[in-house]
Amino acid sequence: MNRSPTVGSIPGGGAGHSIITTRNIWKSFGPVEALKDVSFAVRPGEIRGVCGENGAGKSTLIKILTGVYRADRGTVLVDGEATDIRRPQQAQELGIALVAQELSLTLHQTIEDNIWLGNRTVPLFHRRRVFRDRAVRALETVGLGSLDLDTPVAALSIGQRQLVEVARLLTRNARVLILDEPTAALSDVEIEKIFAALRALKQEGRSIIYITHRLGEVFEICDTVTVMRNGEVVATHHVERIDRDRLIELMLGRPMGEMYPDSSSRSGGPLMVVEGLRIPGVVEDFHLVAPRGQIVCIAGQIGSGAAEAVRAIAGVVPEATGRVVVSGRPLQLNSVPQALASNVMFISEDRAGEGIFLHMSVLDNLVATRLGEYSRGGLLSWPALRSAAARLAGRVGVSRTRLRARAEELSGGNQQKLAFARSLERKEPGVLLMNEPTRGVDVGARSEIYRLMQEFCDLGYALVMTSSDLEEVMGLSDVIVTMYRGRQVARYERGQATIHRVLSDITHPTVEAVA
Amino acid sequence: MSVKESPGIGLGTASAARPLPERVRMGQNARRKALTAVRIGALVALTVGALATPGFTSTLSVLSLLTAMSFIGCVAVGMSFITITGNIMSLCLGATLSASSLVFMASLGLGVLPAFLAAVAFGVAVTAAQGFAVGYLQANPIIVSIAGLALILGCSDYITGGQRIYPAGGGYQIFKEKVHGMPVEAIILFAAVAVGQVMLSLTRFGRNMYMVGSNPRAAEAAGIVRWRTVTGAYTLAGLFTSVAGILLAARYGSGDMELGTGYDYDAIAAVLVGGTAIHGGGGSVLRTLVGVAVIAAVKVILILHGFSQQMQYLITGLIVLGVVMLHTLGESR
Numbered sequence: 001m002n003r004s005p006t007v008g009s010i011p012g013g014g015a016g017h018s019i020i021t022t023r024n025i026w027k028s029f030g031p032v033e034a035l036k037d038v039s040f041a042v043r044p045g046e047i048r049g050v051c052g053e054n055g056a057g058k059s060t061l062i063k064i065l066t067g068v069y070r071a072d073r074g075t076v077l078v079d080g081e082a083t084d085i086r087r088p089q090q091a092q093e094l095g096i097a098l099v100a101q102e103l104s105l106t107l108h109q110t111i112e113d114n115i116w117l118g119n120r121t122v123p124l125f126h127r128r129r130v131f132r133d134r135a136v137r138a139l140e141t142v143g144l145g146s147l148d149l150d151t152p153v154a155a156l157s158i159g160q161r162q163l164v165e166v167a168r169l170l171t172r173n174a175r176v177l178i179l180d181e182p183t184a185a186l187s188d189v190e191i192e193k194i195f196a197a198l199r200a201l202k203q204e205g206r207s208i209i210y211i212t213h214r215l216g217e218v219f220e221i222c223d224t225v226t227v228m229r230n231g232e233v234v235a236t237h238h239v240e241r242i243d244r245d246r247l248i249e250l251m252l253g254r255p256m257g258e259m260y261p262d263s264s265s266r267s268g269g270p271l272m273v274v275e276g277l278r279i280p281g282v283v284e285d286f287h288l289v290a291p292r293g294q295i296v297c298i299a300g301q302i303g304s305g306a307a308e309a310v311r312a313i314a315g316v317v318p319e320a321t322g323r324v325v326v327s328g329r330p331l332q333l334n335s336v337p338q339a340l341a342s343n344v345m346f347i348s349e350d351r352a353g354e355g356i357f358l359h360m361s362v363l364d365n366l367v368a369t370r371l372g373e374y375s376r377g378g379l380l381s382w383p384a385l386r387s388a389a390a391r392l393a394g395r396v397g398v399s400r401t402r403l404r405a406r407a408e409e410l411s412g413g414n415q416q417k418l419a420f421a422r423s424l425e426r427k428e429p430g431v432l433l434m435n436e437p438t439r440g441v442d443v444g445a446r447s448e449i450y451r452l453m454q455e456f457c458d459l460g461y462a463l464v465m466t467s468s469d470l471e472e473v474m475g476l477s478d479v480i481v482t483m484y485r486g487r488q489v490a491r492y493e494r495g496q497a498t499i500h501r502v503l504s505d506i507t508h509p510t511v512e513a514v515a
Numbered sequence: 516m517s518v519k520e521s522p523g524i525g526l527g528t529a530s531a532a533r534p535l536p537e538r539v540r541m542g543q544n545a546r547r548k549a550l551t552a553v554r555i556g557a558l559v560a561l562t563v564g565a566l567a568t569p570g571f572t573s574t575l576s577v578l579s580l581l582t583a584m585s586f587i588g589c590v591a592v593g594m595s596f597i598t599i600t601g602n603i604m605s606l607c608l609g610a611t612l613s614a615s616s617l618v619f620m621a622s623l624g625l626g627v628l629p630a631f632l633a634a635v636a637f638g639v640a641v642t643a644a645q646g647f648a649v650g651y652l653q654a655n656p657i658i659v660s661i662a663g664l665a666l667i668l669g670c671s672d673y674i675t676g677g678q679r680i681y682p683a684g685g686g687y688q689i690f691k692e693k694v695h696g697m698p699v700e701a702i703i704l705f706a707a708v709a710v711g712q713v714m715l716s717l718t719r720f721g722r723n724m725y726m727v728g729s730n731p732r733a734a735e736a737a738g739i740v741r742w743r744t745v746t747g748a749y750t751l752a753g754l755f756t757s758v759a760g761i762l763l764a765a766r767y768g769s770g771d772m773e774l775g776t777g778y779d780y781d782a783i784a785a786v787l788v789g790g791t792a793i794h795g796g797g798g799s800v801l802r803t804l805v806g807v808a809v810i811a812a813v814k815v816i817l818i819l820h821g822f823s824q825q826m827q828y829l830i831t832g833l834i835v836l837g838v839v840m841l842h843t844l845g846e847s848r
Contacts, residue, residue: 339738350732354730354732357734358730359792359796360729368737371719380716
């Protein structure tokens with residue numbers, strides 16, 4: 001079996017068959033070469049995955065296809081003809097449309113208004129029959145036929161909003177739809193709906209460029225996959241001819257090794273016991289035992305209450321009630337300072353909003369929760385703070401030369417490491433709570449974060465995390481707790497659970513729901 | 516099964532996780548450099564303008580510059596805390612200043628120190644209440660400050676009948692004296708800046724203010740009690756503002772609700788010109804002092820050239836507009 005169709009033999013590589021082709025594109029920003037000799041082609045009715053670490057050049061390529069940037073050298077061909085795409089407007093007219101991560105919908109207007117918003121071919125009074133019909137047809141294509149056109153967008157789920165955005169692009173005759181990590185914030189059920197819509201679009205002969213960090217999705221939805229690294233296209237394969245490990249290897253440029261740390265040595269008595277945790281309308285009668293030196297994963301979809309339960313233990317949910325005992329001492333809920341005093345630390349799923357201080361320095365972020373330890377007579381000792389920050393940066397693998405940089409200049413993975421660093425060097429090992437610790441973290445930094453988690457385990461911390469990535473749950477955890485609609489479904493020790501059991505628990509279990 | 520690599524792949528560009536924003540950062544660096552250049556240019560222009568103004572370097576005008584700076588400066592130091600904690604600005608500090616001047620003058624009968632403490636206590640109480648409303652009740656800071664302004668104006672007018680308050684005792688002249696040729700007002704300003712800056716950079720409370728201003732939710736998740744920090748920042752603002760009220764009352768020998776007119780605006784202008792980010796989480800009191808110097812110097816230059824009050828407003832308005840636009844250019848998106 002030949003596994004090597006690459007640049008020379010891209011599926012659909014002949015420009016004649018492709019909707020859109022790039023030939024030998026170069027693009028640099030100052031001294032940084034963002035794209036080096038990139039050739040890329042997509043056929044009608046093809047779903048093309050694009051993978052690569054952060055900084056591999058995916059976004060730059062997309063921006064050239066959609067007219068945001070112009071290539072320094074090389075050609076873009078649309079329908080086999082060399083085309084100079086100068087503006088996003090022009091790209092849309094050519095039928096190339098981007099479904100961006102930040103959606104461009106206005107929340108307080110109706111679905112129909114949003115679909116026609118900014119469309120120059122539509123008169124001001126667009127609520128006529130013909131336009132309503134066209135909007136309904138577009139919605140049906142993406143599987144939202146049951147929705148009322150007059151529903152305000154604010155009433156829709158995130159996944160539905162994305163589909164409305166797609167429908168809007170369809171009314172503009174988009175032939176190539178570019179989706180940039182569409183599933184990052186979606187639950188499994190919603191992801192399935194997005195996939196169904198994409199398959200329907202493919203049936204109509206439209207092409208899709210699908211950018212994702214989730215490799216499982218590549219194999220589930222894509223026909224072909226292009227891997228980028230350091231501004232180059234390193235390979236393009238049919239998904240049947242490649243496996244996950246090979247894909248990771250191509251992305252990293254080196255063999256992966258074992259992604260997840262070896263957990264065989266982990267063992268320990270209970271450090272934290274949670275009983276009868278309740279958040280009205282969200283979580284009911286949740287209980288949990290977190291053993292020292294082990295990782296407990298709470299698996300559940302968005303809305304299952306898994307993330308909220310973790311947040312409640314961390315003290316950031318005011319209405320939570322229940323009994324939590326840490327190292328034999330009761331913990332008062334609803335107060336972060338109390339939680340910290342009991343050695344319960346929390347890493348939020350919302351890194352930019354709740355996790356770190358993006359506009360402050362790396363140093364400030366590293367010492368944010370330990371100012372009290374480095375003050376004398378009420379005054380902070382900056383030399384001590386600086387050396388502590390340097391030491392912590394070293395321990396989590398962030399370069400010490402970056403201490404003065406703003407946190408926003410760091411990659412997602414490095415930002416997450418700052419959050420981990422805050423929980424290191426406690427007087428005694430405590431409980432580390434994490435929601436989606438690897439969200440928005442590329443595959444290379446991900447294994448470093450797993451290594452950090454192992455380090456916390458070795459130090460005797462009890463780790464409790466949620467993750468919507470089931471593969472990660474299976475790979476990391478010593479104990480898996482499954483949740484569905486606010487209630488616990490089951491608890492598995494390592495080796496007892498299979499991915500199918502867990503998936504069935506969190507999607508359609510046989511327990512009574514709270515809400 | 517043969518695994519062939521396509522040409523070009525095996526050339527081994529070892530790939531560490533390289534963060535994307537490298538070029539973003541470079542763009543930012545270029546912009547920051549441009550901004551610094553503009554700032555330095557403006558300062559040079561201001562200095563040249565000052566030196567070219569006849570009489571600017573005379574002792575008298577330098578002293579009047581220092582005095583003008585100290586009034587704006589104390590309010591601006593207070594304003595800095597509000598801005599740094601992410602609450603943009605208070606439109607009530609001018610009125611707080613005026614009302615403190617009334618309290619100071621009315622209670623001078625008890626002696627200078629008790630009157631000083633009474634005025635400060637008044638200023639602190641008024642702003643701390645607003646800080647509580649903003650921090651604990653999560654009310655909009657601008658609206659709260661406008662409400663505070665209306666309340667102070669209404670109450671003071673009711674109590675004084677709109678009259679000036681003359682000193683109920685002596686001893687306040689001490690604030691108009693000079694020590695070794697340096698006006699007491701200026702000494703108090705420098706003390707205020709020193710205290711403010713030490714608070715900001717050397718105490719936990721100061722760092723908490725930056726964190727709350729930079730990202731309030733992250734600050735709470737890091738165990739900082741947000742409302743206490745915000746209330747504390749407002750309390751400090753009231754403290755420094757009432758000191759300015761006392762200095763002004765002493766200078767003019769009476770307390771008056773008109774005294775503070777325009778000081779909110781000058782203080783905000785000084786904070787912005789100093790380069791403190793309007794959305795919070797950055798800046799410093801030292802920066803504000805630079806801003807105060809610029810605003811005060813511009814005013815003195817205009818006065819020396821015989822421009823009217825209206826012209827002063829116009830020019831400071833243009834400066835603030837320019838600075839705000841520079842800020843936007845300097846920010847990464």
